[in-house]
Amino acid sequence: MNKPFSRRDFLKRTAVVAAGALPLTNIEIAFGKNNPKNFNFAYISDSHITQIKGNKFVRNWDRGLIRAVAETNLLDPKPDFVFYGGDIAQLGKPAEIDHGLEILSGLNAKTHYVMGEHDYYVDLGDYWQKQLGADHYSFDHKGVHFVVLNSILTYEKWMHQKWDKGMDRMKQMARLDNPHGQPFMVGEAQRKWLQDDLSKISKDTPLVVFSHSPLQKIYKGWNFWTDDAEQVQALLKPFDKATVIYGHVHQIQYNQIGNISFNSAMATAWPWPYPKSYVQKDSYMPKLTVEMNRADPFFERDATGWQFINMHTGNVDLNYVLPDNTNRIVAFDSKAGHPADKDFQYKQTVAQDHY
Amino acid sequence: MNKTLSTISVLAMTLSFSHTSQADNFTEADLKHWNDEFMSVVDHGEAVFHGGLKNENTVSCDQCHPNATNIHPETYPKFQQQLGKVAVLGEMINWCIMNPLEGEPLALDDPDMTAIQSYIHYERRGVKLAPGKH
Ligand SMILES: [Fe+2]
Ligand SMILES: [Fe+2]
Numbered sequence: 001m002n003k004p005f006s007r008r009d010f011l012k013r014t015a016v017v018a019a020g021a022l023p024l025t026n027i028e029i030a031f032g033k034n035n036p037k038n039f040n041f042a043y044i045s046d047s048h049i050t051q052i053k054g055n056k057f058v059r060n061w062d063r064g065l066i067r068a069v070a071e072t073n074l075l076d077p078k079p080d081f082v083f084y085g086g087d088i089a090q091l092g093k094p095a096e097i098d099h100g101l102e103i104l105s106g107l108n109a110k111t112h113y114v115m116g117e118h119d120y121y122v123d124l125g126d127y128w129q130k131q132l133g134a135d136h137y138s139f140d141h142k143g144v145h146f147v148v149l150n151s152i153l154t155y156e157k158w159m160h161q162k163w164d165k166g167m168d169r170m171k172q173m174a175r176l177d178n179p180h181g182q183p184f185m186v187g188e189a190q191r192k193w194l195q196d197d198l199s200k201i202s203k204d205t206p207l208v209v210f211s212h213s214p215l216q217k218i219y220k221g222w223n224f225w226t227d228d229a230e231q232v233q234a235l236l237k238p239f240d241k242a243t244v245i246y247g248h249v250h251q252i253q254y255n256q257i258g259n260i261s262f263n264s265a266m267a268t269a270w271p272w273p274y275p276k277s278y279v280q281k282d283s284y285m286p287k288l289t290v291e292m293n294r295a296d297p298f299f300e301r302d303a304t305g306w307q308f309i310n311m312h313t314g315n316v317d318l319n320y321v322l323p324d325n326t327n328r329i330v331a332f333d334s335k336a337g338h339p340a341d342k343d344f345q346y347k348q349t350v351a352q353d354h355y
Numbered sequence: 356m357n358k359t360l361s362t363i364s365v366l367a368m369t370l371s372f373s374h375t376s377q378a379d380n381f382t383e384a385d386l387k388h389w390n391d392e393f394m395s396v397v398d399h400g401e402a403v404f405h406g407g408l409k410n411e412n413t414v415s416c417d418q419c420h421p422n423a424t425n426i427h428p429e430t431y432p433k434f435q436q437q438l439g440k441v442a443v444l445g446e447m448i449n450w451c452i453m454n455p456l457e458g459e460p461l462a463l464d465d466p467d468m469t470a471i472q473s474y475i476h477y478e479r480r481g482v483k484l485a486p487g488k489h
Contacts, residue, residue, distance in 0.1 A: 176417070270455075296437070297454070
């Protein structure tokens with residue numbers, strides 16, 4: 001039952017995976033399996049599938065996604081659907097998107113997709129949209145309103161300037177620490193669409209918004225940032241319960257701004273460091289976030305993972321499944337009114353105390 | 356100008372130059388020259404770090420270490436527990452090159468190795484040395 005496991009349990013757990021009974025059950029006891037509001041979904045993100053040449057892809061990134069898909073399929077109860085949080089591909093090549101989708105086709109639940117910058121900038125999302133449809137949309141499920149935004153757009157002028165090749169534009173955006181990088185934004189057209197979409201929803205409906213980048217400002221230098229975050233937040237403000245779930249940052253982050261909870265997801269490919277570890281620039285990591293340890297590169301899947309999410313309260317309880325790390329649970333604390341780490345939030349200990 | 360004279364004048368310049376650099380303050384020109392040399396190697400290191408290694412699988416250092424973060428160069432040499440011995444930074448860089456990057460290790464005095472380390476240290480400038488720390 002969400003028991004954290006350590007590296008030492010790895011072999012044991014591998015055997016469990018093989019036996020097809022990974023203990024990833026949810027909290028159905030408290031709320032009852034038949035309570036219609038008690039459902040869960042899985043969230044996989046940032047696989048960065050990389051084509052080397054022809055049918056050769058980077059093995060490490062393939063393995064991360066393959067593992068997440070296999071483990072997601074073992075969830076009990078079965079998730080109502082799966083979200084994919086963006087950056088399927090490293091350079092947005094059709095071969096990379098196709099290879100990623102081929103692996104994701106192993107999921108035995110419906111999958112919804114979010115656009116990442118690594119999927120977008122080679123052809124401004126053409127191939128991704130051809131395969132997966134619209135980059136922003138909404139739907140209702142068991143009393144919750146779900147919205148997907150494409151938050152990785154940038155200045156039209158920059159996107160549409162004369163590039164020799166789309167790949168030149170992609171390579172600018174694919175470099176996280178590019179000093180000439182452009183800030184992510186949702187943009188006016190989508191904000192208008194969002195306003196219309198939300199105007200039809202009663203304000204006591206739990207709202208969950210998916211974006212690739214954080215719809216809050218943490219560190220601009222790596223686009224842990226969305227330039228029009230405040231304008232999007234203003235549209236979510238009238239709701240009793242609003243949650244933003246995002247990828248891109250490849251690390252655990254969470255925050256609460258007014259009524260809006262923010263939860264990030266791990267990558268299946270590799271972890272990013274926390275921005276404060278770049279000592280030359282200031283960053284604004286939410287104080288609420290209990291950070292995780294930096295990764296041990298000798299364990300290939302360390303600090304990578306995927307998550308499953310329970311919606312029983314209309315807020316999210318987010319379970320990080322971290323191969324090679326102790327699992328983490330960041331659940332909405334209704335008394336405190338913000339997400340909190342189940343094990344570390346109120347103790348005077350840090351999650352892991354060495355760097 | 357005949358050859359002898361020019362040799363003497365070069366010799367005189369050299370003598371006065373070396374005298375200055377050994378005992379007196381460095382000149383602005385010296386400092387600029389040396390800094391330019393260093394920064395050109397830092398810049399080369401930045402390029403090598405961002406996909407300049409020619410390893411077949413195309414994975415680059417910055418994919419896990421944007422702005423050379425999470426390397427902690429100030430802690431080297433240290434007991435690299437995964438290698439089971441005290442290691443210098445260059446050995447750990449080579450471990451990364453051979454494993455996630457699936458490439459060939461560099462000689463510790465390879466100009467690319469010097470450049471990578473220059474870039475890593477430069478991005479970490481100002482942090483206190485903490486050799487051996489974990
Ligand atoms: Fe990513
Ligand atoms: Fe991203």
